[in-house]
Amino acid sequence: MRALFTGALPRTVLTVLLALVMGGVIMQVSGKDALNAYQVLFNSAFGNERALANTLLAATPLIFTGLATLIAFRAGIFNVGVEGSLYVGAFTAAWVGFTFVDLPGVVLIALAFAAGGLVGGLWGLIPGYLKARLRVDEIVTTIMLNYVAIRFTDYLVTGPFFVPGMANAMSAEVTPQAQLPRLVERSQLNLSLVVALVVFLVVAFMLRRTTLGYEVKTIGSNPVFARWIGMPVSRTIMLVMSISGLIGGLAGAGQALGVNYRFVSGFSRGLGFDGIVIALLGRGSPVGVLLSALFLGALRNGASTMEMFTRIPRDLIDIVVALVIFFTAVEIGFNWLRRRRPTPDAVPPPGSAAEPEKEGVRGNA
Amino acid sequence: METLDLIVNIAASTLRLATPLILAAMAGLLSLQVGQVNIGLEGMMLAGSFAVVAFGFWLGSTWMGVLAAILVGVALAALFAFVVTRLKANLIVSGLALNLLASGGTAYLLEILFNTSGTFSPTALQSLPNLSLPVLSDLPLVGRLLFNHSPLVYVSWLAIPLTALFLYRTIPGIHIQAIGQNEEAARSVGIPVRRRQYLALMIGGALCGLAGAHLAVGDLALFREDMTAGRGFIALAAVYFAAGRPRLSALACLLFGLFEALQFRLQLASSIPPQFFQMLPYVMVVITLAVISARKEWRKGWS
Numbered sequence: 001m002r003a004l005f006t007g008a009l010p011r012t013v014l015t016v017l018l019a020l021v022m023g024g025v026i027m028q029v030s031g032k033d034a035l036n037a038y039q040v041l042f043n044s045a046f047g048n049e050r051a052l053a054n055t056l057l058a059a060t061p062l063i064f065t066g067l068a069t070l071i072a073f074r075a076g077i078f079n080v081g082v083e084g085s086l087y088v089g090a091f092t093a094a095w096v097g098f099t100f101v102d103l104p105g106v107v108l109i110a111l112a113f114a115a116g117g118l119v120g121g122l123w124g125l126i127p128g129y130l131k132a133r134l135r136v137d138e139i140v141t142t143i144m145l146n147y148v149a150i151r152f153t154d155y156l157v158t159g160p161f162f163v164p165g166m167a168n169a170m171s172a173e174v175t176p177q178a179q180l181p182r183l184v185e186r187s188q189l190n191l192s193l194v195v196a197l198v199v200f201l202v203v204a205f206m207l208r209r210t211t212l213g214y215e216v217k218t219i220g221s222n223p224v225f226a227r228w229i230g231m232p233v234s235r236t237i238m239l240v241m242s243i244s245g246l247i248g249g250l251a252g253a254g255q256a257l258g259v260n261y262r263f264v265s266g267f268s269r270g271l272g273f274d275g276i277v278i279a280l281l282g283r284g285s286p287v288g289v290l291l292s293a294l295f296l297g298a299l300r301n302g303a304s305t306m307e308m309f310t311r312i313p314r315d316l317i318d319i320v321v322a323l324v325i326f327f328t329a330v331e332i333g334f335n336w337l338r339r340r341r342p343t344p345d346a347v348p349p350p351g352s353a354a355e356p357e358k359e360g361v362r363g364n365a
Numbered sequence: 366m367e368t369l370d371l372i373v374n375i376a377a378s379t380l381r382l383a384t385p386l387i388l389a390a391m392a393g394l395l396s397l398q399v400g401q402v403n404i405g406l407e408g409m410m411l412a413g414s415f416a417v418v419a420f421g422f423w424l425g426s427t428w429m430g431v432l433a434a435i436l437v438g439v440a441l442a443a444l445f446a447f448v449v450t451r452l453k454a455n456l457i458v459s460g461l462a463l464n465l466l467a468s469g470g471t472a473y474l475l476e477i478l479f480n481t482s483g484t485f486s487p488t489a490l491q492s493l494p495n496l497s498l499p500v501l502s503d504l505p506l507v508g509r510l511l512f513n514h515s516p517l518v519y520v521s522w523l524a525i526p527l528t529a530l531f532l533y534r535t536i537p538g539i540h541i542q543a544i545g546q547n548e549e550a551a552r553s554v555g556i557p558v559r560r561r562q563y564l565a566l567m568i569g570g571a572l573c574g575l576a577g578a579h580l581a582v583g584d585l586a587l588f589r590e591d592m593t594a595g596r597g598f599i600a601l602a603a604v605y606f607a608a609g610r611p612r613l614s615a616l617a618c619l620l621f622g623l624f625e626a627l628q629f630r631l632q633l634a635s636s637i638p639p640q641f642f643q644m645l646p647y648v649m650v651v652i653t654l655a656v657i658s659a660r661k662e663w664r665k666g667w668s
Contacts, residue, residue, distance in 0.1 A: 147647045
């Protein structure tokens, strides 16, 4: 947290500015007015109450996925699987929302979030278990399981939960009392933001004030030491992956109940991946995640208006975000990432005699 | 006879569908072997798809487009290599960034350069003509199955033994394996580590460029946004499934190509949902890795 005020923040800002400048150069080269474009972008992200609400709306799932990725990062786990948890969580929440139609709103919403979080957590537990008990590299398994989740939920809404007459693959609409109340007029900003902020507080508290938080940080910074002093490393890894998945599931639930009012196949388009960007940009601090989510939300929200008014394709924002990641990844000096350069020891190349160390989290290779 | 016909058809389309997977898998295994796993295969393929269509259209020659696709793949791989070896950026993050850059970049360029979004299929651009090998292609069944394909299909077949040959029988290839197993040890015996890493990744870039080119002009002649649709990750799955071995990776690609061919055919004929086949490669990888690791742990427990 201290790092936020001693150099990390200026460097983050510099990184972002550099990416924005390069994005501007790209626009100028393509014969567009970059300054004007950024002005439009800024105005449509923060210009008035509605713009701000929409920025917060775009930031909401990113706060969840950023925190989900962050908590795993802190334990030295590279969880790329938040996207998968988000999908299964979203479907589960939507299923609760269109199945238990007789329950009162408050109960139903709580139940839907709980179910979405639970299933998301169980989804995260699969790679967590494989990593903790069998030392299977979590990066590979989580990437693979993302695709399984996306295809499987697609199957659910085209097969068993198929709704005739729908143009796209989507579930039935959740019952009205399960739809999250909106927070302001003329924007879809909804209760999900409040849930996200609660999760933020819980995660921040957990990391700073609880035994689990201490274990997470110790395992993340020195797994050998953690094992030596008798910390339950394997159990903590599984727990962290479950919590990470749970938060991912809540993100999905929030989108299903608050924005789409149903499960839409393939709806996320990388919200989980954005979580990695945010956790990186936020440099391991929950507050950093909050700010980064807001920044990315503003970019994504402003991009569509920018496209409308300046005829600059919104895909430019993806380029800018990619540049931000490159610069951050290059510049970042964080131990929890630098230490872990994934080596293919999960599957040793043929003929290799080298056995990987018997550690839950690899040390300096 | 009809069944035989169907089987030959499925087999032939398996070979076609496996082509980009095989090419990308060879790239993936080179990156795995050199210890710098490149999950940006997807992005390099997509850039290749765009390049072949754009340059093929501008230069009026699809083959020139293929050349451009290779060059673009190599350039992106060089960028990736620079970022992860010289600047020591995190591998996975850089790979993901590469994918996003390619996805956003191609969509952006599509709009800026050709004023379209979604799909770009210029009428002036022709797909690569099928290369029917003389005599061989006239053989019954086998001719249709093996010797009447788009040229890049044969290139993918050549890429398999060539990759194996390079990796196991040449000095740079053996260096690459050594670096992947222990970079410090490799450096200490005087292997030019960084140069070999560049080499492995840039050959991979060329292969991914070819893979993307096949997707775009192997059959039809068009570019569609995000047309790689996760094939880079399927190729990566094949590599992990085969533990980085060239021939086994290619075999896995053929298997995954068969899944893809089947999901088109069986969609109408059977009750197996197509998503089942789409999920299978990924599920197989997770299970394989779990089994390999479980065996390793079990052995450790006894020793």
